[in-house]
Amino acid sequence: METTISGNIQGFKQQGEALVIKAAEGEARVYIYSPTIIRICISKNHHDADTSFAVIQKPVPDFDFDESAEFIRINTSALKLRIHKSPLRFNFYTADGKPLSEDDERFGTTWQGSRVITYRKLYPDERFIGLGEKTGNLDRRGSSYTNWNTDAVDYTPKTDPLYKTFPFFIGLHSGLTYGLFLDNTHKSYFDFGATTDNQMSWFGADSGDQNYYFFGAQGVPQLLADYTWLTGRMEMPPLWSLGYQQCRWSYMSAAEVLDIAKTFRKKQIPADVIYCDIDYMEGFKIFTWNKKTFAKPKAMMDELKAMNFHLVTIVDPGIKIEEGYQQYDEGIANNYFATYPNGENYTGYVWPGRCHFPNFFREDVREWWGAAFTALTDIGVDGFWNDMNEPAAWGQNMPWLVQFGDKDMPEVRNAYGTQMARATYEGTCKLLGNKRPFVLTRAAYAGTQRYSAVWTGDNTGTDEHMLLGQRLVNSLGITGMAFTGVDIGGFSGNPTPELMVRWNSLGVYTPMFRNHAIQGSKMREPWKWGEANEQIIKKDIEQRYKLLPYIYSAFYQSHLTGMPLSRTLAIEHSFDDLVFDTRFQNQFMFGDALLIAPVESTRMNTDVYLPPGSWYRLSTNEKFNGDQIVNVDAPLTDLPVFVKAGSIVPMQHIVQSTAEQGDGILELHIWHNEEPCLFTYYEDDGLSYDYQTGAFYKREIGFEPINRVIHLSSVEGTFSSKYGKIQLVLHGFGKVNLKQEMFDLENGVMEIGY
Numbered sequence: 001m002e003t004t005i006s007g008n009i010q011g012f013k014q015q016g017e018a019l020v021i022k023a024a025e026g027e028a029r030v031y032i033y034s035p036t037i038i039r040i041c042i043s044k045n046h047h048d049a050d051t052s053f054a055v056i057q058k059p060v061p062d063f064d065f066d067e068s069a070e071f072i073r074i075n076t077s078a079l080k081l082r083i084h085k086s087p088l089r090f091n092f093y094t095a096d097g098k099p100l101s102e103d104d105e106r107f108g109t110t111w112q113g114s115r116v117i118t119y120r121k122l123y124p125d126e127r128f129i130g131l132g133e134k135t136g137n138l139d140r141r142g143s144s145y146t147n148w149n150t151d152a153v154d155y156t157p158k159t160d161p162l163y164k165t166f167p168f169f170i171g172l173h174s175g176l177t178y179g180l181f182l183d184n185t186h187k188s189y190f191d192f193g194a195t196t197d198n199q200m201s202w203f204g205a206d207s208g209d210q211n212y213y214f215f216g217a218q219g220v221p222q223l224l225a226d227y228t229w230l231t232g233r234m235e236m237p238p239l240w241s242l243g244y245q246q247c248r249w250s251y252m253s254a255a256e257v258l259d260i261a262k263t264f265r266k267k268q269i270p271a272d273v274i275y276c277d278i279d280y281m282e283g284f285k286i287f288t289w290n291k292k293t294f295a296k297p298k299a300m301m302d303e304l305k306a307m308n309f310h311l312v313t314i315v316d317p318g319i320k321i322e323e324g325y326q327q328y329d330e331g332i333a334n335n336y337f338a339t340y341p342n343g344e345n346y347t348g349y350v351w352p353g354r355c356h357f358p359n360f361f362r363e364d365v366r367e368w369w370g371a372a373f374t375a376l377t378d379i380g381v382d383g384f385w386n387d388m389n390e391p392a393a394w395g396q397n398m399p400w401l402v403q404f405g406d407k408d409m410p411e412v413r414n415a416y417g418t419q420m421a422r423a424t425y426e427g428t429c430k431l432l433g434n435k436r437p438f439v440l441t442r443a444a445y446a447g448t449q450r451y452s453a454v455w456t457g458d459n460t461g462t463d464e465h466m467l468l469g470q471r472l473v474n475s476l477g478i479t480g481m482a483f484t485g486v487d488i489g490g491f492s493g494n495p496t497p498e499l500m501v502r503w504n505s506l507g508v509y510t511p512m513f514r515n516h517a518i519q520g521s522k523m524r525e526p527w528k529w530g531e532a533n534e535q536i537i538k539k540d541i542e543q544r545y546k547l548l549p550y551i552y553s554a555f556y557q558s559h560l561t562g563m564p565l566s567r568t569l570a571i572e573h574s575f576d577d578l579v580f581d582t583r584f585q586n587q588f589m590f591g592d593a594l595l596i597a598p599v600e601s602t603r604m605n606t607d608v609y610l611p612p613g614s615w616y617r618l619s620t621n622e623k624f625n626g627d628q629i630v631n632v633d634a635p636l637t638d639l640p641v642f643v644k645a646g647s648i649v650p651m652q653h654i655v656q657s658t659a660e661q662g663d664g665i666l667e668l669h670i671w672h673n674e675e676p677c678l679f680t681y682y683e684d685d686g687l688s689y690d691y692q693t694g695a696f697y698k699r700e701i702g703f704e705p706i707n708r709v710i711h712l713s714s715v716e717g718t719f720s721s722k723y724g725k726i727q728l729v730l731h732g733f734g735k736v737n738l739k740q741e742m743f744d745l746e747n748g749v750m751e752i753g754y
């Protein structure tokens with residue numbers, strides 16, 4: 001096979017929004033999206049159509065450039081791009097000329113057949129974070145990865161690839177930060193100095209354009225803001241989806257579903273969501289109900305609703321081949337399915353038996369799929385779980401011949417899951433009117449945050465998987481996915497009671513809090529672990545419900561800025577070696593205020609790295625100085641959770657579900673610090689899209705230690721809070737004589753008399 005290296009520049013000119021550069025081998029186009037975002041698209045023999053499943057922004061119409069003997073120069077207010085002429089190389093610098101990322105001088109971009117790879121200089125202290133759902137360490141230096149969405153049954157803490165493709169990483173070196181997003185849905189590769197004698201990092205794909213976006217903002221939060229500006233941010237999720245979710249493969253009948261729901265209410269363990277996995281269907285046919293075991297789904301739904309439960313039902317892409325089955329007949333009549341090149345519909349085996357697979361890349365197919373959800377929405381289902389959309393069929397390897405219209409499997413496999421989630425989201429949004437659907441998908445590509453939450457597939461009930469799961473969630477968070485979860489307890493295997501308790505306590509601080517288990521495993525509900533453990537689990541779930549006002553405000557922050565809920569410490573402390581130390585790499589901030597240190601269920605104390613600042617243990621108010629490693633107790637009743645000094649955390653009293661009105665009291669917890677602090681409180685109806693037109697309740701809450709007052713800004717938005725009173729709860733203030741503990745929510749200033 002011939003290896004070609006992009007040679008010398010032969011000419012360049014502005015063409016529309018792009019600067020087009022002709023090289024001896026191939027052609028490159030440069031676009032500017034913002035002062036901190038530059039796109040390079042290099043092609044050899046062809047250009048892909050300029051479309052993207054991920055990007056929702058457009059380049060600026062034109063920009064200035066000039067040239068010297070050696071370079072073409074493009075400057076933005078934040079970045080300098082130097083394009084080497086002989087040979088063609090792309091080098092990025094900060095505005096004041098510090099190198100951010102440069103092509104390897106020898107190789108740059110290369111082709112072998114249709115495979116395109118770019119080799120880049122590796123800096124001695126360079127670290128890498130990102131790529132979303134990837135196993136391994138937080139610091140990805142020395143590791144290499146493949147993106148090829150896979151039904152990764154029984155994956156281990158080393159398996160690669162898993163279910164999702166997020167070809168976005170962040171480089172950290174010399175005190176500088178940059179990001180790179182390779183927007184190419186072919187099988188793709190990233191190597192962070194694993195195989196190059198520490199000389200180069202490299203990335204590329206089996207085919208298509210070398211189409212990447214370079215981000216030069218300084219600071220990981222700014223990079224995340226830019227990346228999610230480019231690829232979109234999530235809408236506010238339904239509040240109920242942030243409550244506790246109980247799942248299982250499967251609750252086998254309506255009676256069992258109702259029995260589980262009733263048990264939550266009887267035992268007063270808060271919960272909002274219950275799931276139907278594949279067995280609710282008739283012969284695994286999507287959009288049907290099993291006539292025996294779920295004979296009256298509407299009656300079941302009515303009972304669930306009366307108990308304030310929401311139901312999430314699973315849907316797989318495989319449509320059973322069976323005449324008379326509506327989805328099959330319609331799909332055949334309209335050629336909605338993936339085909340072989342000769343036009344025959346592709347057939348694969350999955351749960352229903354022989355199946356065809358919808359071509360979700362077509363708009364009319366997405367509309368058809370979306371409209372079919374009436375079978376579920378008409379009776380009140382408002383959560384939709386998209387599984388097996390890698391796409392998966394028995395045997396795993398759908399032939400590369402399979403076509404989705406004018407695209408073939410190798411080209412778009414990595415985007416299939418996103419397009420299914422999109423069809424599900426857009427369709428159910430329409431059917432539910434102004435109500436927010438909850439969509440959960442297993443396979444995904446960059447940009448999925450616009451449509452769906454994700455979970456990390458079929459993990460296993462071990463401590464190692466619990467810690468891995470946290471890293472996956474933290475890593476997904478830095479690729480735009482804020483609404484994420486893992487199967488708590490582990491999908492496969494049976495966790496020990498200790499692990500179940502520990503994992504559940506970590507679930508409190510996971511954006512999506514869902515307990516799920518494989519068929520044939522022991523039952524997993526909170527009351528299956530003995531009386532003492534049940535009480536611990538209950539208390540932790542109650543803690544989740546108390547924290548919902550804080551969590552919901554954090555979702556709003558994510559909706560606005562792309563900042564995830566679960567934040568690796570590398571976001572804020574990007575150049576702190578201890579953050580990447582494998583002993584501490586699983587630690588994360590949950591929102592602005594809480595630091596969580598995951599601990600194995602077998603260890604009753606642990607070392608925790610507290611970054612600079614002061615910290616309080618949430619459970620005891622014990623104060624710690626930061627910038628040190630502390631050893632703390634970690635009994636199963638008390639996961640190590642720390643609050644940053646100078647934090648404001650709004651909480652509520654326990655409710656059994658998010659539908660409950662509650663007592664109308666918002667607790668304002670403040671952990672003392674010498675410096676003033678601020679929290680952006682956000683609330684809306686939790687159900688509709690009215691917030692988009694102003695129906696929200698937003699206030700800045702500030703604490704000023706010098707004046708000993710708490711300020712509430714005037715309310716932005718037209719929504720009325722469901723809380724009428726504020727109750728102050730002070731931590732670390734020493735002896736305080738609160739003049740008053742309860743305040744009307746209308747108050748602008750609250751004085752603390754100490």
Ligand code: MIG
Pocket residue numbers: 248249277278314387388442457458491516517518
């Ligand atoms: O072939 O629907 O990851 O959560 O319970 C297995 C049954 C199919 C895989 C999902 C899992 C789900 C299961 N599904």
